[in-house]
Amino acid sequence: MKRNPSQKRAIAHLSGPMMVLAGPGSGKTSVTVERIAYMTKECGISPASILVVTFSRAAAKEMKERFLKFTGQEHSPVTFGTFHGVFYAILKQAYGFTAANILSEEEKNSILKELTLELAGELAEEGDFTGELAKEISVVKGNRISLEHYYSSCCPDEVFRQIYQGY
Structure with a gap:
């Protein structure tokens, strides 16, 4: 797919975190997927150190599936998740919290x-x-x-x- 200059800059951005903000159908997911692939393949960044956060489970799942398809992989250590899911995982790992000790x-x-x-x-x-x-x-x-x-x-x-x- 052909990319515009802003999308190319987003894909090649390496100086810290990046937020992709754009309207529906503008290529946000594709740009993010290509950026992750660029970071891991071209720049040697460990996939295990990449965290992709989005708002819904469906969006996180779709992004992961598109990333795996784009890279031809079946599994990847890149973490895809929602804000709530990622923070829950941090609580579980850092403090041993479970659903039993977190109030609904x-x-x-x-x-x-x-x-x-x-x-x-x-x-x-x-x-x-x-x-x-x-x-x-x-x-x-x-x-x-x-x-x-x-x-x-x-x-x-x-x-x-x-x-x-x-x-």
Whole structure:
């Protein structure tokens, strides 16, 4: 397939990570597949050190299949995956996490619902209180904010701290 100058630059790009962003049918998958092949065959980069991340399982599967077909291989150590799948694999490998010790969304919501009913009373019945609470807990955890320095926007601070501690 003939490539335009931008696609050729993307295929030959080697100075760090690269994000391919373009509209449907513009050749993103083909460019990414050719870039991976170029990196491994022409530049001697180990396929095991290449991580390809996309948004859906279907896209990751299609990209892997197209890469294998393009290179004539049956298997490759190149990792293709979704954001969630890749990060789950990191948690499994680095920390030994499994599905048994990672909360599902349903489990998380159930725990938060119980805690809010117990500790927040009538607030638990207002709108999407549990969802707002989950977002705030995520902010505190993700930014490593000390509870005494966080002021909740969805409930009194002491109630938030009790729910957070219980969660």
